[in-house]
Amino acid sequence: MLLRVRVKMIYSTMPLSNRRFNHKIKHALEARETQGLYRQRACLSRADQSVEHQGKSLLNFSSNDYLGLAQDPAILSAWQEGLTLFGAGSGASPLVTGFHSAHKALEDQLADWLGYERALLFNSGFSANQAVLFTIPDKHDVLIQDKLNHASLMEAGLLSPATMRRFAHNDLSALTRLLHQTNDKSPSINPLVITEGVFSMDGDLSPLATISEQCSQHDAWLMVDDAHGCGVLGDKGRGSCDFSGVKADILIVTFGKAFGLSGAAVMCNNDTAEYLIQFARHFIYSTSMPPSQAHALSAACRLIQSDDWRREKLHDLGHLLFESVENSIQLVDTHTPIKPLIIGDSHKALSVSNALKAKGLWVSAIRPPTVPVNSARLRITLTAAHTEQDIKRLATTLNEVINDE
Numbered sequence: 077m078l079l080r081v082r083v084k085m086i087y088s089t090m091p092l093s094n095r096r097f098n099h100k101i102k103h104a105l106e107a108r109e110t111q112g113l114y115r116q117r118a119c120l121s122r123a124d125q126s127v128e129h130q131g132k133s134l135l136n137f138s139s140n141d142y143l144g145l146a147q148d149p150a151i152l153s154a155w156q157e158g159l160t161l162f163g164a165g166s167g168a169s170p171l172v173t174g175f176h177s178a179h180k181a182l183e184d185q186l187a188d189w190l191g192y193e194r195a196l197l198f199n200s201g202f203s204a205n206q207a208v209l210f211t212i213p214d215k216h217d218v219l220i221q222d223k224l225n226h227a228s229l230m231e232a233g234l235l236s237p238a239t240m241r242r243f244a245h246n247d248l249s250a251l252t253r254l255l256h257q258t259n260d261k262s263p264s265i266n267p268l269v270i271t272e273g274v275f276s277m278d279g280d281l282s283p284l285a286t287i288s289e290q291c292s293q294h295d296a297w298l299m300v301d302d303a304h305g306c307g308v309l310g311d312k313g314r315g316s317c318d319f320s321g322v323k324a325d326i327l328i329v330t331f332g333k334a335f336g337l338s339g340a341a342v343m344c345n346n347d348t349a350e351y352l353i354q355f356a357r358h359f360i361y362s363t364s365m366p367p368s369q370a371h372a373l374s375a376a377c378r379l380i381q382s383d384d385w386r387r388e389k390l391h392d393l394g395h396l397l398f399e400s401v402e403n404s405i406q407l408v409d410t411h412t413p414i415k416p417l418i419i420g421d422s423h424k425a426l427s428v429s430n431a432l433k434a435k436g437l438w439v440s441a442i443r444p445p446t447v448p449v450n451s452a453r454l455r456i457t458l459t460a461a462h463t464e465q466d467i468k469r470l471a472t473t474l475n476e477v478i479n480d481e
């Protein structure tokens with residue numbers, strides 16, 4: 077109490093110059109606004125195939141719930157059942173008393189499905205990526221990343237003790253050069269090559285077969301972040317690596333996209349899992365996910381494997397969208413439910429997004445720094461919960477709005 081009064085007094089008598097964080101923050105916000113880059117959260121009262129925003133219902137083409145599992149009755153009842161069986165929270169971090177039978181069952185199920193010795197659960201893909209990049213390479217090692225890798229990988233790479241090198245997006249000769257340079261420098265440097273399976277803002281795939289071959293040739297480890305491929309690509313939804321016929325040394329799967337829930341897992345061999353359990357601070361010092369959530373994730377994992385129809389439907393809806401938009405619309409054809417429409421200018425991308433909103437469609441504009449400068453875009457995502465009518469309505473509205481711009 078005394079301390080608080082004292083702090084308050086100090087603040088009110090503080091000269092203006094000591095409040096410069098306030099100025100800095102205000103200036104940064106003003107700059108964002110003038111650059112057309114100001115970001116705001118939209119508060120939704122519902123989000124599945126349609127989002128409810130300010131009393132208005134809009135058709136949702138910005139969700140990563142690719143398989144339509146986030147509202148699936150089987151998942152909802154699995155989570156409810158998990159609550160009855162295990163209670164609400166996990167109660168502790170995994171090395172204390174936070175590792176329950178539901179977590180163990182999910183880890184075993186993931187390892188079996190994806191063909192790894194071990195799976196280790198994390199609360200988010202962001203923390204899983206940090207845990208791996210802070211722990212596995214040390215300061216003598218080199219991380220080699222695709223330039224378009226997710227912000228969590230870039231951030232982790234910059235903060236990791238290892239040296240980070242980057243290669244132009246999917247540029248195999250640039251990757252080879254970096255691998256040669258690393259090996260020429262010293263054979264004791266361990267190179268770790270990191271790419272996404274599916275790039276989140278472009279929906280394109282990385283050439284995993286060739287990358288994996290190069291990694292073997294140069295004795296490098298390959299880490300694949302398959303946040304957008306797992307569940308969507310490959311036999312039984314096993315993801316990008318299965319689709320390309322490769323096995324990554326470390327595979328990151330996240331549960332916030334096709335699984336329809338949240339959380340992540342690091343797939344790896346037995347020793348690597350044990351190593352992370354000893355040394356990864358994001359794992360050791362963070363409360364584990366609720367066991368009821370792990371129970372729901374197990375149900376999602378079963379549906380992903382059994383419901384081939386969801387992947388087939390996504391494929392058919394993608395085709396329909398392409399057939400239905402006019403040729404003048406530069407929609408990028410992809411193998412995935414991510415269909416970017418590159419606009420370029422940030423202000424224009426925002427105004428197209430707003431025009432679509434006015435016509436009842438929710439399609440987010442993605443702007444720098446999430447994507448490179450001058451490549452602002454609409455990131456259209458399809459889900460297995462969309463209907464053919466939804467896709468036709470999207471195409472018709474895009475035809476109108478883009479031609480009006």
Ligand SMILES: *Cc1c(COP(=O)(O)O)cnc(C)c1O
Nearest residue numbers: 200201202226276301303330332
């Ligand atoms: C979404 C995403 C993440 C982060 O996963 P969260 O579980 O949402 O923290 C990591 N990598 C990629 C490629 C992603 O798209």
